[in-house]
Amino acid sequence: MPHTSRRIKTQCASCSLKELCLPVGLQSVDFEKLDGVIKQSRRLRKGDYLYHSGENFQSIYAIRTGFFKTLVSLSDGRDQVTGFFMSGELLGMDGIDNHAYTNNAVALEDSEVCELPFNRLDELAQFIPSLNLHFFRLMSREIIRDQNVMMMLGNMNAEERLSTFLINLSQRLAARGFAANDFVLRMSREEIGSYLGLKLETVSRTLSRLHHDGIVSVEHKHIRILQPQVLRQMRSQSLSKACSES
Amino acid sequence: MPHTSRRIKTQCASCSLKELCLPVGLQSVDFEKLDGVIKQSRRLRKGDYLYHSGENFQSIYAIRTGFFKTLVSLSDGRDQVTGFFMSGELLGMDGIDNHAYTNNAVALEDSEVCELPFNRLDELAQFIPSLNLHFFRLMSREIIRDQNVMMMLGNMNAEERLSTFLINLSQRLAARGFAANDFVLRMSREEIGSYLGLKLETVSRTLSRLHHDGIVSVEHKHIRILQPQVLRQMRSQSLSKACSES
DNA sequence: CGCTATCTTGACTCGGTTCAAGACCCGTGG
């Protein structure tokens, strides 16, 4: 029976990602309210836009499965990838101010999201203080993340940026139960470059160098981190420099 | 009578900045609750730290008067100015997640802030929905601001960064009733450079060029924007390039 | 009034960009 009309009702209580996108200690009555608010999950194909910049803001989205990039555009066509997002992470919080998204959100593989209508969420948060606080924390986390990117763009060389990027991906994958040191990149060299403030050629060259040095194995999009501890040290290599000099 | 013991009680209802840091439409009963929560304003001298990175997070701060920078540090001593803040703007939202500030906040001139203890604010927000929503919006605004900086650091050359920076300062000063095109910088060339991902020499050279071209007048920290419309166009100069080419 | 911070300016260097050519991969269709 293809295309059943039965709606796939999301159920937060049984969702394996609830530790990632919800506060701990919710009661079953809270989950009921929550399930009443959260809309049926939405499916996207690779390349689909979840929302566009400038579009009227209605909802925040939690990623159930898949992988996304967000990007902001300048009027002249230049754009900047502002983040990569995986399961359990939230998208769209930039839209709360101004009632319009400032980013575009694009699926980098077939994905599925839970839609959280913001006006209902806001009202729900009144009754579940821990949920309210949780959203504050998630937004705070997004601010911290963005500031770390600023640090990267403002102070690091290409090698440090790439190592930081790979270690960060590795940690987030590990937190979801995937292999930390063996994974497939969902994004192109150009998208990595845009995120890191580098050209795609520089990304390619830097990865080649890491490969040549035996620190990671790079076979197109298949990455294996061979020497995690070395890669970690490279994130702020001038630290080690400073130490060995003094 | 030096040093009176009378506490300077803040009063949000009569504060000239309330349009900036509070939602519109608060009732007098709301202001009473708010005044009960907001602590006596705290004074800082130029150079004082409002909070340090890693310090236990207790409060968000609203700037009454003065000027601040925030910065994050790498373990090797490199640091990055993540923002400049003026009256009516909020500091410390990065601390909500993890219960610790990730930034340092430093007064760049003698300043005065309102302290908003977060646990009481969170509780207060339960009873004033518009206040709760307002904080969501302020955090969303901070995310957008940070992403615009990412765009600047990732895609713009020195001249574009400086023009963006000056126009932004100009607009925020104008919104506070100050002259938009004649102001004094509160920060050093090095601090501007750190914020913009440039070295201080590059900041100096670029300002000199803008001065030489008659677009702004630069006398040390005294800036006059002589041709605001030209400066605006420079923010994304390749836009005009792209247009003239096509 | 002098000292130190900060700022300006010049000359040179260098990391990352640009431009270009070729390799590789995968999806598509014959």
Add this chain to the structure above:
DNA sequence: CCACGGGTCTTGAACCGAGTCAAGATAGCG
């Protein structure tokens, strides 16, 4: 099944914008 084609990736060589290093100038502070 394989050949084709377009997009993605790698690599090389030349270039350039910002960084580095250095020397003075200037302002502001004590």
